[in-house]
Amino acid sequence: MFELLGVPPQALFGQLLLGLINGSFYAMLSLGLAIIFGLLNIINFTHGAQYMMGAFVAWMMLNYLGIGYWPALLLAPILVGLTGVVIERLLISRLYNLDHLYGLLLTFGLALIIQGLFRNEFGSSGLPYQIPQSLQGGYNLGFMFLPMYRGWVVVFSLIVCIATWLIIEKTRLGAYLRAATENPALVGAFGINVPRLVTITYGVGVGLAALAGVLAAPIYSVNPNMGADLIIVVFAVVVIGGMGSILGAIVTGFGLGLIEGLTKVFYPEAAATVIFIIMIIVLLIKPAGLFGRTA
Amino acid sequence: MSAPANSISEQAGGAVLARGGESAASLHRILILIMIVALIALPWFVYPVFLMKVLCFALFACAFNLLLGYGGLLSFGHAAYFGGASYVAAHAAKVWGLTPELAILTGTAAAAAMGTVFGALAIRRQGIYFAMITLALAQMIYFFSLQAPFTGGEDGIQSVPRNPLFGVIDMRDDINLYFFVAAIFLGGFLLIYRIIHSPFGQVLKAIRDNEARAISLGYRVNQYKLAVFVLSATLAGVAGATKSMVFQLASLTDVHWTMSGEVVLMTLVGGMGTIFGPIAGAIVIVSMQNYLAQLGAWVTVVQGVIFVACVLLFREGIVGVLSRRLRLPL
Numbered sequence: 254m255f256e257l258l259g260v261p262p263q264a265l266f267g268q269l270l271l272g273l274i275n276g277s278f279y280a281m282l283s284l285g286l287a288i289i290f291g292l293l294n295i296i297n298f299t300h301g302a303q304y305m306m307g308a309f310v311a312w313m314m315l316n317y318l319g320i321g322y323w324p325a326l327l328l329a330p331i332l333v334g335l336t337g338v339v340i341e342r343l344l345i346s347r348l349y350n351l352d353h354l355y356g357l358l359l360t361f362g363l364a365l366i367i368q369g370l371f372r373n374e375f376g377s378s379g380l381p382y383q384i385p386q387s388l389q390g391g392y393n394l395g396f397m398f399l400p401m402y403r404g405w406v407v408v409f410s411l412i413v414c415i416a417t418w419l420i421i422e423k424t425r426l427g428a429y430l431r432a433a434t435e436n437p438a439l440v441g442a443f444g445i446n447v448p449r450l451v452t453i454t455y456g457v458g459v460g461l462a463a464l465a466g467v468l469a470a471p472i473y474s475v476n477p478n479m480g481a482d483l484i485i486v487v488f489a490v491v492v493i494g495g496m497g498s499i500l501g502a503i504v505t506g507f508g509l510g511l512i513e514g515l516t517k518v519f520y521p522e523a524a525a526t527v528i529f530i531i532m533i534i535v536l537l538i539k540p541a542g543l544f545g546r547t548a
Numbered sequence: 549m550s551a552p553a554n555s556i557s558e559q560a561g562g563a564v565l566a567r568g569g570e571s572a573a574s575l576h577r578i579l580i581l582i583m584i585v586a587l588i589a590l591p592w593f594v595y596p597v598f599l600m601k602v603l604c605f606a607l608f609a610c611a612f613n614l615l616l617g618y619g620g621l622l623s624f625g626h627a628a629y630f631g632g633a634s635y636v637a638a639h640a641a642k643v644w645g646l647t648p649e650l651a652i653l654t655g656t657a658a659a660a661a662m663g664t665v666f667g668a669l670a671i672r673r674q675g676i677y678f679a680m681i682t683l684a685l686a687q688m689i690y691f692f693s694l695q696a697p698f699t700g701g702e703d704g705i706q707s708v709p710r711n712p713l714f715g716v717i718d719m720r721d722d723i724n725l726y727f728f729v730a731a732i733f734l735g736g737f738l739l740i741y742r743i744i745h746s747p748f749g750q751v752l753k754a755i756r757d758n759e760a761r762a763i764s765l766g767y768r769v770n771q772y773k774l775a776v777f778v779l780s781a782t783l784a785g786v787a788g789a790t791k792s793m794v795f796q797l798a799s800l801t802d803v804h805w806t807m808s809g810e811v812v813l814m815t816l817v818g819g820m821g822t823i824f825g826p827i828a829g830a831i832v833i834v835s836m837q838n839y840l841a842q843l844g845a846w847v848t849v850v851q852g853v854i855f856v857a858c859v860l861l862f863r864e865g866i867v868g869v870l871s872r873r874l875r876l877p878l
Contacts, residue, residue: 295676296680344856344860351863354622354675354676355863357622357676358858358859359855359856359860361624361855362852362855362856362858362859363852364852365809365848365852366849366852366853366856367852369845369846369847369849372845372848373849488680488683492673492677492681492684522695525694525695529684533685536669536672536673536681540673
């Protein structure tokens with residue numbers, strides 16, 4: 254067996270794949286955060302809890318209703334997205350003319366409520382979620398073994414990210430969205446229902462988080478705390494990438510996942526902190542973020 | 549942001565202002581005297597360990613309020629300084645055998661150093677980014693505490709000895725320890741009070757209310773922001789280091805992001821940008837945690853509900869409302 258940089262290739266590529274998977278979650282979550290921030294001007298602290306809800310809804314569908322992975326992949330994000338719509342209408346919409354920081358505090362409180370409720374109901378230990386029949390097994394690529402499900406997660410999230418980017422950049426709805434981000438009053442004057450656009454945007458952003466949660470369910474165990482620590486890493490990703498650009502969020506997410514995977518191979522002690530260290534370096538060199546616009 | 553405070557009202561001539569200046573200062577003097585009397589009397593009526601817990605969190609919240617209420621900077625990572633200092637102080641007392649006052653000083657110095665580095669990084673961005681950066685940096689300290697050899701991982705640093713104060717006073721006696729903690733709290737509170745009412749504090753409020761204007765008036769805004777950040781982190785460190793002496797324990801709870809959230813909650817409940825608000829907030833939240841302790845994860849849910857309710861309905865906080873109703877600057 255040959256070695257690459259003193260590391261067996263199985264380990265190297267295995268960690269790189271895991272890095273890519275984490276990267277796809279970072280990308281989907283920071284994408285949702287960026288879309289929500291663009292229009293609502295709040296940082297959605299509930300994002301991690303909503304990612305966790307996606308995984309739990311898929312788990313509950315399977316265990317209580319017998320609904321499998323494929324329908325859940327569609328239904329869970331829609332359901333969680335709808336709860337997002339309710340939250341936006343009932344609570345967040347009351348804060349738009351206040352300081353942005355209140356939005357952060359409100360969504361932080363919501364995250365505590367959601368996580369606490371799930372912890373009461375399901376405890377803190379993880380619940381298993383089976384990989385669907387059609388994605389079990391894997392391929393031997395010669396230099397590594399590729400589990401089919403993991404390959405699917407990377408490819409599918411890449412497709413979702415690119416589709417979201419295309420919708421925002423190339424469609425009429427996306428044009429409304431971008432216009433409303435720049436100047437909501439003017440867009441409203443053209444007869445577009447901006448408050449509804451805001452609600453839909455929040456719902457879609459939340460749905461993206463839930464979709465990532467469903468994808469994560471078979472890889473990581475379904476656990477009430479699964480989103481809490483992840484969201485902080487995603488915040489660092491957002492600071493590194495800057496929230497000005499959708500494509501930037503995607504590239505930064507995948508890139509940082511890869512770097513984290515590499516760190517796990519070569520210097521495992523730093524794997525948990527490497528993204529924060531990169532954040533510090535970016536703040537020193539380019540405070541606005543790699544793809545950010547200067548405020 | 550609610551912008552009560554003296555800077556505007558003293559010049560403008562509102563209701564609060566009629567009593568501003570000299571009479572506000574004498575009112576505060578009376579309230580502080582009442583507080584001192586209460587501090588002396590309370591340990592004979594209430595369990596001293598509970599009181600010490602409240603005092604540690606009250607100082608923590610006051611330090612946080614200095615940054616948020618007067619500097620206008622929302623740090624979501626103050627657990628790093630609170631918990632970091634508690635680890636260092638616990639280590640100093642247990643492994644190096646330092647006396648409590650020296651252990652607390654060591655912990656505080658660590659928090660000040662951390663605050664200087666993290667503050668310098670975080671003030672490079674504003675608003676929401678500032679909150680996210682402080683949170684991410686604090687999470688780094690959390691992971692460090694989880695892995696570092698001297699922090700004891702999941703167990704934390706347990707059974708920290710209560711060495712004799714100055715080498716002579718027995719700290720194993722709860723009442724002695726209580727008066728030591730009360731003195732630290734009072735010292736920290738009076739320092740914060742002094743900072744708020746100094747020319748430095750007035751400039752801080754100006755920056756909070758209108759940063760562009762403060763810049764155009766020639767103030768080096770970033771130096772002021774960094775200074776208040778370091779002061780706040782240092783005083784949070786005093787609170788954390790003292791807490792590790794009281795509970796003889798430094799653990800991951802103190803560096804976790806939930807702790808950063810709790811101090812935000814205390815300040816919010818009590819009233820941001822008020823002098824006595826954080827104390828009221830700490831009393832409410834710590835008492836609530838004590839009464840609801842057996843309910844497990846419901847405490848998190850209740851805290852979340854209070855957060856949401858405060859943001860939507862009660863942004864001024866307890867003391868903020870009192871201050872408006874009574875037309876007194878509290």
